[in-house]
Amino acid sequence: MPTRRPRTPSRAISSRAPKIITATTIILIASLLIANPLQPNLISRVRTTMLDASSSILQIVPVSPINQFANFTTSLRDASRLRAANAALREDNAKLTRWYGEAQRLQNENNELHALLGVPAASHPERVVAKIIGATGGPFSRSVHVLAGRSHGVNINHIASNEIGVVGRVIEAGERTARVLLFTDISSRVPVYIGDNKQHAILAGNNEPQLTLVHLPQDITAKRGDVVFTSGSGGVFPPHQKIGTVHSRDGNRITVTPFSDARHNGFLILSDPQYAVLRQLEQNP
Amino acid sequence: MTPSLTRTLSQIRRAEPVRRYLFPALSTLMLVLLEPVLHAVAASPNAVPALGLCALIHWAGDRETRIPYWCAFILGLLADSLNGTPAGLYAAVFILAQAATRFLSYKLDIQHFNTRWLLAAAVILAAALVMSLGVAALSSVPRLPPSLWTYSLVTIAVYPLIAWILSLAADPRH
Numbered sequence: 048m049p050t051r052r053p054r055t056p057s058r059a060i061s062s063r064a065p066k067i068i069t070a071t072t073i074i075l076i077a078s079l080l081i082a083n084p085l086q087p088n089l090i091s092r093v094r095t096t097m098l099d100a101s102s103s104i105l106q107i108v109p110v111s112p113i114n115q116f117a118n119f120t121t122s123l124r125d126a127s128r129l130r131a132a133n134a135a136l137r138e139d140n141a142k143l144t145r146w147y148g149e150a151q152r153l154q155n156e157n158n159e160l161h162a163l164l165g166v167p168a169a170s171h172p173e174r175v176v177a178k179i180i181g182a183t184g185g186p187f188s189r190s191v192h193v194l195a196g197r198s199h200g201v202n203i204n205h206i207a208s209n210e211i212g213v214v215g216r217v218i219e220a221g222e223r224t225a226r227v228l229l230f231t232d233i234s235s236r237v238p239v240y241i242g243d244n245k246q247h248a249i250l251a252g253n254n255e256p257q258l259t260l261v262h263l264p265q266d267i268t269a270k271r272g273d274v275v276f277t278s279g280s281g282g283v284f285p286p287h288q289k290i291g292t293v294h295s296r297d298g299n300r301i302t303v304t305p306f307s308d309a310r311h312n313g314f315l316i317l318s319d320p321q322y323a324v325l326r327q328l329e330q331n332p
Numbered sequence: 333m334t335p336s337l338t339r340t341l342s343q344i345r346r347a348e349p350v351r352r353y354l355f356p357a358l359s360t361l362m363l364v365l366l367e368p369v370l371h372a373v374a375a376s377p378n379a380v381p382a383l384g385l386c387a388l389i390h391w392a393g394d395r396e397t398r399i400p401y402w403c404a405f406i407l408g409l410l411a412d413s414l415n416g417t418p419a420g421l422y423a424a425v426f427i428l429a430q431a432a433t434r435f436l437s438y439k440l441d442i443q444h445f446n447t448r449w450l451l452a453a454a455v456i457l458a459a460a461l462v463m464s465l466g467v468a469a470l471s472s473v474p475r476l477p478p479s480l481w482t483y484s485l486v487t488i489a490v491y492p493l494i495a496w497i498l499s500l501a502a503d504p505r506h
Contacts, residue, residue: 182371186482228416
């Protein structure tokens with residue numbers, strides 16, 4: 048008759064280990080899902096820690112050469128539109144040349160008035176140029192990961208911009224990395240004004256290349272080509288920052304094309320919103 | 333590569349714990365990490381498939397390989413961090429996808445690749461739907477994203493390629 052081996056405590060634990068691990072995993076997942084809305088700071092810390100940890104691997108992949116190839120193919124596609132773009136640029140250039148003289152005169156006047164009133168030179172918080180090491184896509188979100196974090200002076204709500212205009216803001220800042228939520232993200236809502244008439248609206252992302260204007264005034268006059276600027280309402284974004292142009296209008300449905308796809312920039316400039324305002328005042332006194 | 337190095341690598345690859353546990357987990361990790369890089373360079377962000385999910389389904393459908401559930405959980409948590417989804421959501425979807433694939437592969441006794449692809453397609457569609465509902469429930473935007481189907485179809489289309497590459501990498505004699 049076969050004898051049954053006595054069940055020692057260690058054997059009992061090892062036989063139950065898979066079940067214990069599975070149960071712990073399920074409890075952890077449930078806790079995390081519940082913590083998302085209740086403890087956003089804790090969740091943010093978990094995410095940024097993981098992002099910091101993976102940043103050393105992410106930055107190995109050379110994104111720039113691949114980007115250059117992608118930009119080259121895009122420019123080939125855009126070649127057909129060069130003639131129209133050229134004409135528009137000539138017109139813009141003539142307009143800007145006229146404004147240049149006026150701007151110089153105002154700058155000199157401003158300097159003189161500053162000197163007269165004894166206004167001290169503004170001390171600007173630093174801005175950080177951060178390398179893009181990854182992005183999120185698919186149907187769920189639109190954001191980019193950058194290689195700059197709290198140790199570089201980057202904080203939540205810092206403004207992310209490229210050479211053309213604003214593209215989003217920092218929503219998570221780890222020690223060495225940060226996540227920038229782009230305007231195209233489905234949860235992004237930005238107060239803006241449109242064109243010379245300065246009609247206010249909200250610019251909403253939809254995880255698509257085009258943005259949509261919502262909460263429009265009844266007498267909206269926006270037309271294709273009008274530039275969309277941040278209005279500064281709400282205090283998150285500084286006012287008068289360029290975002291994009293009106294792409295199409297179908298009744299009250301107005302879509303906006305951002306000036307550039309931030310995912311394809313190699314770098315982004317992250318700056319304190321206060322710095323962005325001061326820089327703007329310097330450039331447009 | 334020298335013949336001796338090739339031989340050593342081949343021996344390592346064939347070592348039982350590496351083949352069954354380490355290689356599946358590491359290859360899935362690599363694909364999870366590759367996703368954000370592809371998102372940064374792809375012409376359309378909807379054209380990037382869920383590579384990590386493909387790898388996870390592939391390994392779960394193989395009877396000999398095992399990615400433990402706790403490992404799938406950590407991979408999912410990493411995917412959440414990299415993809416900007418609510419923490420724990422990818423982790424839950426990875427575990428559910430793995431469990432469903434294992435269960436159905438065992439019950440249906442799948443041998444042919446086309447059937448396996450069909451099963452993967454069903455799991456991918458279900459995972460995308462669960463992800464969308466999860467994102468809608470846990471974020472400030474209570475609606476389904478418009479590009480959900482494009483993303484799912486691209487992932488389903490890419491699955492055979494991922495499965496083939498992973499099988500080849502696991503055992504070059506295939």
